[in-house]
Amino acid sequence: MPKIIYVDPDGTRHVVDAPDGTSLMxxxxxxxxxxxxxxxxxxxxxxxxxxxxxxxxGGRLPELGADEDEMLDSTASPRTTASRLSCQLTASEDLDGLVVRLPEEQI
Ligand code: FES
Structure with missing residues (x-):
């Protein structure tokens, strides 16, 4: 099962087993x-x-979709070239060990 590493803004790491087919959200x-x-x-x-x-x-991820691109203009924390919506990223062995950093704010 792929492991995804979520990193809080303060550096705290959460290593999560993400079943294949589950979104990172x-x-x-x-x-x-x-x-x-x-x-x-x-x-x-x-x-x-x-x-x-x-x-x-970034090469391990699917292309940014039009809906995702548009919604990323509404994030509470600044959008950067690294920004993605985790609900649009699906866990698979290709993403094993992926590090995703969490923004300061979501709302
Ligand atoms: S869960 Fe709402 S945009 Fe991802």
């Missing part, structure tokens, strides 16, 4: 990672699952 919420809210349930309509993925890992 769902895996975070199910494991009590408080920095991810996921208020819309994963429909790319709330931006409360905003995370930062090191651009060096």
């Amino acid at each position: 769902q895996a975070a919420v199910a494991n009590g990672v408080e920095g991810v809210l996921g208020e819309c349930g994963g429909s790319a309509m709330c931006a409360t699952c905003h995370v930062y993925v090191d651009p060096a890992d």
